[in-house]
Amino acid sequence: MASNEETGKKPLWFLIEESILKFESEVLSGENPEASIQQMAGELDDAGYNVSHHGGNLIKLRFAVDKARSIGRPMLKDFNAEISALTLETVADPFLATSNMLDKLGDTWPELRSSACRPDVVGMVEQAKLDLLIAKAKGLQGDEGIRLLIKEEVDDAVITSAMELAEDKLKQVHADIAAERAERKRVAGLLEKVADKSNEEKIRHLFDNNVAEALMIEMAGVGQADIDAANKAMEEELKEKQRLAEEEAARKKKEAEGPALEDISADDMLGYIESIREIMEFSEEEKEIRVMCEQSSIPKALVDIAVSDPDKLDQLEKDAEG
Numbered sequence: 001m002a003s004n005e006e007t008g009k010k011p012l013w014f015l016i017e018e019s020i021l022k023f024e025s026e027v028l029s030g031e032n033p034e035a036s037i038q039q040m041a042g043e044l045d046d047a048g049y050n051v052s053h054h055g056g057n058l059i060k061l062r063f064a065v066d067k068a069r070s071i072g073r074p075m076l077k078d079f080n081a082e083i084s085a086l087t088l089e090t091v092a093d094p095f096l097a098t099s100n101m102l103d104k105l106g107d108t109w110p111e112l113r114s115s116a117c118r119p120d121v122v123g124m125v126e127q128a129k130l131d132l133l134i135a136k137a138k139g140l141q142g143d144e145g146i147r148l149l150i151k152e153e154v155d156d157a158v159i160t161s162a163m164e165l166a167e168d169k170l171k172q173v174h175a176d177i178a179a180e181r182a183e184r185k186r187v188a189g190l191l192e193k194v195a196d197k198s199n200e201e202k203i204r205h206l207f208d209n210n211v212a213e214a215l216m217i218e219m220a221g222v223g224q225a226d227i228d229a230a231n232k233a234m235e236e237e238l239k240e241k242q243r244l245a246e247e248e249a250a251r252k253k254k255e256a257e258g259p260a261l262e263d264i265s266a267d268d269m270l271g272y273i274e275s276i277r278e279i280m281e282f283s284e285e286e287k288e289i290r291v292m293c294e295q296s297s298i299p300k301a302l303v304d305i306a307v308s309d310p311d312k313l314d315q316l317e318k319d320a321e322g
Contacts, residue, residue: 021074091129203230258299269320
């Protein structure tokens with residue numbers, strides 16, 4: 001509810017209307033409402049307002065009572081009905097909502113249009129909007145309610161109180177939102193570089209830069225079908241690249257291992273065996289033998305024999321000599 005800026009309390013005109021609503025039956029019945037007026041004035045005195053002994057305030061009370069009696073109902077019945085009928089859509093702009101409300105109520109209750117009342121009415125409409133936002137926020141899952149209130153620029157203190165949050169939680173959501181805004185800015189920059197490219201090229205570019213699919217759809221104007229098609233094409237390309245890489249690795253391995261025994265010429269066989277024997281004189285450790293043989297480009301087939309069955313080298317040498 002709106003507060004009087006000077007006293008921090010409800011404005012007097014509104015309290016008067018609340019009193020009339022409270023004493024509705026007494027005020028509207030009978031020919032002389034004076035007893036009810038005096039009782040209302042006393043209660044307003046007790047609430048911190050000088051009404052009984054303040055001519056101007058007492059006149060305001062009498063005028064409001066006379067008006068309610070002439071219309072046949074308290075102003076707040078109409079006013080509260082309009083406030084209750086507000087929705088987030090109709091109260092999106094509180095000032096426009098206030099104008100619309102006063103258009104409906106102003107002919108019957110013109111005092112609401114006065115400079116004394118209108119600011120308070122705007123405040124009440126704003127509070128109604130806040131109440132509706134908080135109610136909606138509490139019905140949302142996860143952090144969506146907090147995000148809604150932040151988006152609507154609700155004060156942090158109000159958010160923590162209304163949503164019963166720890167300050168650290170609210171700070172975390174603010175940080176998450178800031179990170180998301182930074183990511184959108186980054187993606188916007190990426191899209192500028194491929195603005196004239198096809199959807200598939202845009203998607204590939206965004207995938208290469210680790211952009212989430214949801215953000216692609218939101219910012220690149222592509223559909224899930226476009227993303228799925230690009231994904232499939234890239235998967236096929238990746239498989240082909242992997243196949244070629246495996247073939248190249250196998251080729252290099254075979255090249256590094258050298259020819260099979262049956263493909264080694266007699267002269268080369270004799271040279272390799274001589275080199276192996278020199279290496280084996282230097283070391284008996286298999287690992288060292290293999291390293292030195294590899295450095296000397298000796299075929300792996302011969303090295304395997306040298307470390308597993310060195311006596312077989314004699315037979316191979318004999319066969320090579322003819």
